[in-house]
Amino acid sequence: PDKDYWYIPGLWHGNPPMAAVNIGYSQKVVELKQCVLDHFTERNASTVTQFIRNFTNLWNAVKHENFIFSFRNCLEVDAYNDLSVKYSDLEWELRKMVYDFVDKAQKRIETEEKNPENLLAVLRNELLEVMETTKAEVIKTLEDWFSAQNKKAHLIQDYKDQFKMNIDILCNKLEEESHKQLKKTVQRQEGRKKLHDIKTKYNKLIEDKVNLLVQSLRQKTKDQDESELHQAFETMWAEAILSLEIYQPKVANIQLDMETSLRENMKARASILNKKLPEKSLDDWGKLEFEINERHIAVRSLSDRAWRYVHNIYKESKKETDVLKCCLKEPRKQAEILITKSKNEMKTIIQQEMDYDPKYCKTFLRHVDKILDCEFPTFSFTEKFRTYFKLHICGIGIQKFQEIHDSFRQKNDPLQSFEADKKFYKQIFVNLYNQKDQSQSCAKLYLDSYIKPAMIANLNQKLGRAIVDYIKSTQNAEEFKSRRNLQVGIMLDLKKKNLFDDYYQYIDNTHKFEKDWVEEQVLRYCENSEQEATLLHNLAMDILEPAVHSIQKAIRDIDTHKELTAWTFLTEFRKAMEGIIVLPQDKFTNQDIVRNAPCFVDELKDLANGFKNDLSNTIKGWNVRSKVSELPVAPWKLLYDMLSGCGEQCPYCGVLCDCTDHNHEMHSANYHLPEGLRGYRWSFWKSLVTNSCSDTSYIALRLYREQDPWLKSQLSISHTWV
Incomplete structure (x- = not known):
């Protein structure tokens, strides 16, 4: 322990330049150098670059009598940053697990037809079990990081309990957020069920009227041409809509x-x-x-x-x-x-x-x-x-x-929903009258109106997190590994561009600048071309391909040789896709719509084989920036939330708190800005203050700001900042 702390006497006896040199200074420096060399001989060999850097830091600390940046502390800072990077990776793995569970749980709720409220209690218990298991794995990984042959881990043993506590707090936070999300999904599903019941009732009435109209027209001796069929359908449709007691959502004041x-x-x-x-x-x-x-x-x-x-x-x-x-x-x-x-x-x-x-x-x-x-x-x-x-x-x-x-x-206006379905019912009416096989048209309609929108909705829900996962795992995105790396990345980018407006925006509103910077970097990653396609396209196809294979497999596995109607097939297909996509079931209730079930399934199978290329062409037509901006899970927000501190600013220099701990009480920042950047001047000689607020917070300074000439004295820094 006595070799970890060194007192270096002053260089001079008295006031220079006539003062004598203090012999004790040279003796202590020699002893310190010898101790450092002995220390290196007992440790694993370091590279020449590391050796030079460590000795440079040590000599600068001695020369400037600035022992805050001592040799040991430099290693500790590096070790802490390594730990922060490791914790950031573990945090993302924990979040991914929770997000995946919630995504699957929401699909289960949306396909629950009877009582989604009871399912909510079951899902919460499942979430607690999964979270406990994953939490134990994360803590074990953290323990292994400290106990492994890590050259720097012993320097930051004091932080182990702090990071364990962070994991506990994060788990509690994720559990609370997940439960709220699932509860909202239940509320949405209950609202959808009311609308579904109304539409099912009215769909049956309209289908009955379509069947009656077909029967009445067939009883006529004269065949109806296209215009006559159109007129007959329009008349029937108007009468049917008027006869329905349409439920209108309540208008709120x-x-x-x-x-x-x-x-x-x-x-x-x-x-x-x-x-x-x-x-x-x-x-x-x-x-x-x-x-x-x-x-x-x-x-x-x-x-x-x-x-x-x-x-x-x-x-x-x-x-x-x-x-x-x-x-x-x-x-x-x-x-x-x-x-x-x-x-x-x-x-x-x-x-x-x-x-x-x-x-x-x-x-x-x-x-x-x-x-x-x-x-x-x-x-x-x-x-x-x-x-x-x-x-x-x-x-x-x-x-x-x-x-x-x-x-x-x-x-949720049933009337508008029926108007949107009018074309569908008209096509069914014409096909029934002409006694045409509707297998092909209905198969294409089902794929385009049901399966494809469900696939795109599932893609939109997952794509934001997939972008974050790619950025966190790629070796070229070091700036997103930790809070410190993010700051360094922004500083290097500012230096590279060397634009005054960027520096001004960064100093004036650091929080907004950081968020905008992260957003721009995420968009650039998504626009990068890989194998003649953008990264966004490739990530989207990685999500869609397993779902497309599941659709094709489900269609093949359902036995169409039995006495199955198209409705029975679609019901089984919908069950097979639970947990993958959510398919509605408010059409195709009329048994006469699709009479040839095997033909319908074969047509659907053929269409599904080309479904992947169809989706790929759709995605290639996306505007990358517009699409990423519209995602329900904003990737840059998710990324920045893990890298930002608590958002509190130093009341004087305006830097953001760097603490990413979820339970910190004292705010702190690695670097404070010179107060002159915020307009503070010395009250006597009017020059901008070059000291940072951390240097001047302990002395009473007579300052005023150029934009605030009425400010006569600087208040002490808030007790919540160190």
């Missing part, structure tokens, strides 16, 4: 729901709401550009005289002065960030393929309250700001909720 929730949320500010809401509806508040004035902020370290001066100038001129614009620049920037966060929360509340729920409004306002509770070092937002902010963001929420409500009503 979203504006009233949001206003009621807002009044409950802001009872203390009821007088302002009573004044402002009659002037403009909530919907109109959301359409206006959100503006901040001097009444929306309270400055913590500004003297009353200075603020009254700015305020009086504003009152007299009735317009913003340059001084006021400078004062409001930072609050406006933070307000834009708050609006973006609120919009993102809105997206998490909205459930895919689900109708608007009045509970969305209350849930959304609770999230907004949490967002507004943030603190800033030099100012705070007033209650007036909170009121106007909520008026604005609730207006935006109304518009978004109205969009999903209208979309849901349109998709």
Whole structure:
């Protein structure tokens, strides 16, 4: 232990240049060098490059008396980064397992016809069992990494328990998220079942009318030509639609729901709401550009005289002065960030393929309250700001909720569904009248209208994760191995491009820049050409090929030599595809539609043989960037969530917290930026501050910012940062 810590005396006795050299300095340096050489002789041989680098680091530490960057700490940093890369790989394996399980579980729920709620409890128990098994495997892999002949593992033994705890927290988080996803799937399935029951009932009525019309026309002595058949069908269709008691989804009054929730949320500010809401509806508040004035902020370290001066100038001129614009620049920037966060929360509340729920409004306002509770070092937002902010963001929420409500009503309107099926029923009617075999047309219709959309839906659900898996596994994507690697990758890219605007955007809004950078890199990977096709095409085909083989095998395996109707065949085929794709069953209920089942199956088999090429041509026609942007699982978001810290920023230099631990209480960053990059200047000689906030946080500095001339002193760095 005494050889791990060395005290190096100062070089001089007294003040240079006339001071004598301290003999103890040279003696200690010689002893240190000898100890280091002895250490190397006892260890495995290192390369010349490693030896030179280690001695250079050691000498720089001694020369500059900067022992934070000592020889041992450099090795520890490298070892910790190796551990972070290993943990990142283990985290992705754990996530992949959970995502695959949830994907299969959702398919089971969507094919459950009786009681999906009971299935939910079964699936949750299965998830817990699978997660416990995988968690044990991940922890064992981590233990093996520490116990193996790892030259650096002994330097970071203290972090072992921390990473184990991270795995526990991650498992709990994934379990909670998975259960929520499955619960939402059950709710969607229950809604689909109601619509399916309605459509099944009405389909039977329409099919009966088609059969009656065919029989009545056949009883006529004169054969009907094409125009007469068309006229007869149109008349029958209009009468059939009028006779149906069409269920219409309920129209929600979203504006009233949001206003009621807002009044409950802001009872203390009821007088302002009573004044402002009659002037403009909530919907109109959301359409206006959100503006901040001097009444929306309270400055913590500004003297009353200075603020009254700015305020009086504003009152007299009735317009913003340059001084006021400078004062409001930072609050406006933070307000834009708050609006973006609120919009993102809105997206998490909205459930895919689900109708608007009045509970969305209350849930959304609770999230907004949490967002507004943030603190800033030099100012705070007033209650007036909170009121106007909520008026604005609730207006935006109304518009978004109205969009999903209208979309849901349109998709689930039985009348529109029947109009979409009109062509199908007309073709069936004509074929029945002419007594044509419909095997070919129905087989193609089933493939194009049922199997292909189900395959594309399954592909869309898996493709985002497949992209992430490829990037995590490829050797050319080192920047996505850990948080530190991501930062280095961005820095190297900035240096390579050497564009001022990029540097400015990175410093001004690091979080947004990092997300945009990761998104751009993911899109470039997807656009890369491999074997005359893009990476996106190849990944998509890797997902589709097993499903296509399963379809072809299922068609071959079903025995068509027995007395099977087409309906029985499709029912068995649908069961065979459970867990692979989800196929609906709301058509082909009429036994007369497809009478020759073997012919239908043979035609379907022939079409399935060319299905792979058909899908490949469809995928080749995709616009890569547009398609990746539309995926339900955004690959860059999934990737960045694993590489980003908690998202908190240093209150002065603005760097992001680098801690990827799920349970950290203290925020920290490997590197802090010079405060001058954020506009801080020395109050006496007006030059930009070159020190980072980590250097200056322990001394009282008289600083002001060029855009904030009213700031007279720098507050101490928040106690949550180290």
